Amino acid sequence: LPDVKDLSMDSGVQQMLEKARAEGIETAFDRAIKMSQCGFGATGVCCKHCLEGPCRIAPNGKGAQAGVCGAGVDTIVARNFLGNVTEGTASHAEHAREVAHAILEVVAGKAPYTIQGVEKLKAVASGLGLSSEGKDTNQLAKEVADKAMEDFQKQHGTLNWLELRAQDKSKETWEKLGLLPVNAHLEIAKSLARQVMGGDADPANLLLGAVTMGLVDGFAGLHMSTDLQDILFGTPTAVKSQYRLGVIKEDMVNLSVHGHIPLLSEKVVEWAGKLTDKAKEVGATGINVVGVCCSGNEVLMRRGVPVATNYASQELPIVTGALEAMVVDIQCIMPGIQTVASCYHTEIITTLAYSKIAGATHVEFTAERADEAAKEIVLRAIANFPKRDPRKVNIPNEVTEAYAGFSVEQIVEALRAVNPEEPLKPLVDAIAGGQILGAVAIVGCTNPRKKQDHDNVALVKELIKNNVLVVATGCSAHSLGKFGLLSPEGLQYCGEGLRNVLTAVGQANGLPGLPPALHMGSCVDNSRVADLLVALANYLGVAVKDLPAAGSCPETHHPKALSIGTYFIACGVDVHVGVNPQATGSPLVVNVLTADKENFPVTTDGLFGGKLIYEEDPVKAAGLLIERIKQKRKALGLN
Ligand code: SF4
Ligand code: FE2
Known part of the structure; x- marks a missing residue:
């Protein structure tokens, strides 16, 4: 071994x-x-x-070059790629729809949440063309949620959320190519129908289908989820918390939230706060909720809940012997957690009817039963505390401090301390002046086939050394948090220009400096990255594709990374992947996506201004991203 x-x-x-x-x-x-x-x-x-x-x-x-039906390698690979992108998109669209549905239940008085993000609600409503005048919060929230539901129902027109969030210049491109999505469910069903035997057999057309899926993912998945979650739970602001397995506490009832949709994790945090006395009755000092994966991100960003670990090591909080329960909803949950949990007193609790694990406890969670279910989940964790086997308890003691909560609103607020009238100006000036070379979003996960956290951290260190501003989401942000890159202490790894800018902005806000990587949230919060790019591009009067910016998922594992990546490529942003995207068998697919053959007739770079970069070595990948950022700077007339 x-x-x-x-x-x-x-x-x-x-x-x-x-x-x-x-x-x-x-x-x-x-x-x-x-x-x-x-x-x-x-x-x-x-x-x-x-x-x-x-x-x-x-x-x-050598050997068979076509399937029995006659499908060639390009068709097969393009169809499989579309299949992967569709799976990712369906995950995010279902996430967004769950939240929209919950808001409708809330405003109908059927679900125990209150609308906390009134400012965001007004902003989103206005963007959707809804007037706030004379309407109370619930009425306005209902109208916004109805608009969201239209994106799963309407048969004509374009996704409301695309109209709300896309840059006009991007929309023009997609419209010309006939790629604009009508409704998320319709497009997902159409995508499955075109993948079926005897359906779409034109590899280029299949790849364009993947772009439409990417747009569904971006708008009816990422953006809609973030916007509605900010409306329901509030927009994140900067928060200090802790990372690593040391956040698990021996004297407390430990309960981890794992998965993605904050409807569950928010309620679990709330009930953990209410049931401390019950925990004391069984000899614990209290209840300690810790995060795993994106559920961890959601409650980290809004409630400062510490993060135990990220994707690849999700079984290991159980191995501490001190985890009373792990409650999960959807996406990125390894079935293996149940096998590991069966060796300890840990109870795995699934919560969604369409996402169960054999052997786990199932507590059905819906918005309507949120209080009942969350209370039961916390009480189950408490009841497991006396079942701990003290001989099996061994908790690593390291923790690392980190800052999170950098929503676009928070970033703009921080910049406002430098320039109250034009908050984006200091950032744009720093890019134009070369103190900041460009920006890269580090997204995605960790993957047990790669040394965990290594490539996420190595790539970021290389980028910030070269004065590239880094923002991060998902489990890759957790990697950075564990190794000091979400804390001002990480400024030591930055090049001088970037360090000076981050220090100045931080000091204007009463901090020693901003962290070298800004944690913008969960995977659906890649929408925040896109919003920041659109805001910067609009401020400069250029297209998003012209910005010296890129995305990178060095250690990804999930098809969601392919749908998110496709969305960003469609917006004109290069996307690096450090893990085999399972599409290299087709020269046509490789050429269209990576644009690495000069004069290849059709490429995503030619159509949209963004391409896929597949490179497993993180330092080489950083070099490729920096090279491309420099090209885009040059095209903008910057040195
Ligand atoms: Fe083979 Fe059927 Fe696929 Fe055609 S559709 S390549 S016959 S498996
Ligand atoms: Fe995630």
């Missing part, structure tokens, strides 16, 4: 991997070593779209 130091950079995770091995418990890191990757699947050339197959295209022109 490889040394645990080669599996994760996080010493707490290493310690828990040793403990798991000693106790004979298998984790994702072990399974990744055992499971060899299929060469056909890895390149996207395996098709399972009908019962004549599965068919697979042999590499290098």
Whole structure:
């Protein structure tokens, strides 16, 4: 077995991997070593779209070059890519729809939440063309949620959320190409229908279908989720919290929230606050909620809840022997957590009817039953505390301090301390003056096939050394948090220009400096990254595609990264992926997406101004991103 130091950079995770091995418990890191990757699947050339197959295209022109139906390698790979993007999109659209539905229940008096983001509500309503005049908060929220629901129902026109959030220049491009989505459900169904055997067999057309899916993901998934969550729970503001497994407390009832939709995690945090006395009755000093993955991000950003760990090591909080329960909703939840939990007293609690794990406890969570369900979940965690086996308890003690909560509103507010009239000006001036070279968003996850956190951290260190401003979301932000890059202390890794700007803005706000990477939220909050880019582009009077900006997911694992990435490419932003996107088997798909062959007739770069960069080495990848940022600077007339 490889040394645990080669599996994760996080010493707490290493310690828990040793403990798991000693106790004979298998984790994702072990399974990744055992499971060899299929060469056909890895390149996207395996098709399972009908019962004549599965068919697979042999590499290098040797062996079968078409499926039984006659589909060639380009069609098969493009169709599989569209399939992956559609899965990612469906996840985000369903997330957004759940929140829209919840708001309708809230304003009808059927669900126990109150609308907390009144400013955001007014801003979104106005963007949607709704007047706030003479309407109370609930009435206005109902109208906004109705507009959201139209994006799952209407049969003509364009997504309301695209009209709300897209830059006009981008919209023109998509309109010309006939790519504008009508409603999320319609487009997802159409995408499945075109992937079916005997459906769309034109690889270029399939890739354009993937772009439409990307737009659904971006607008009816990411943007709608963020906007509605800010309306329901408030827009995040800067907050200080802690990272790593050391946030689990031996003397407390520990309960982790894991998954994505904050309807659940918010309520669990609320009920944990209300049931402290019950925890004391069983001998604990209180209840400690800790975050995992994006549920962790949501309650970190809005409530300052500490984060225990990120995706690849999600089984390891259980291995501490001190986790009473892990409550989950949807996306990125390894079924393996149940197998690991069965070796301890930890109870895995699933909450959504369409997302269960065999062997886990299921407590049905809906907006209507939010209080009842959250109370039951917290009480279950408390009841498990006396079942702990003290001989199995071993909690790594390191924690790292970090700042999060950098919504666009918060970033603008921080800049306002420097220039009250034109808050974006200091940032734009720093970019124009070269103190800041450009900006990169680090997004995505960690992946047990890669040394955890390593590439996220290495890529960011290389970027900030070269004065590239970094913003981060998702589990990749957790990687940065664990290694000091979400704290002003990380400014030591920055080049001089970037360090001076971040220090000046931080000091204008009473801090020693801003962190070198600004944590903007969960995966759906990549919408905030897009909003920031649109705001900057509009301020400068250029298109988003002209900005010296890019995105990067060095350690991703989920199809959602492909749908988010496709959305950003469609907006004209280059996207780096550090993990095989399972599409390299088709020269056509590679050329369209990566634009690495000069004179290839159609590329996403030519159509939209953004392309895919696939590079597994993080330092090389940073170099490629910096090169491209410099090209875009040059085109803007900047040095
Ligand atoms: Fe094979 Fe064509 Fe069926 Fe795919 S759709 S499995 S390539 S016959
Ligand atoms: Fe996520």
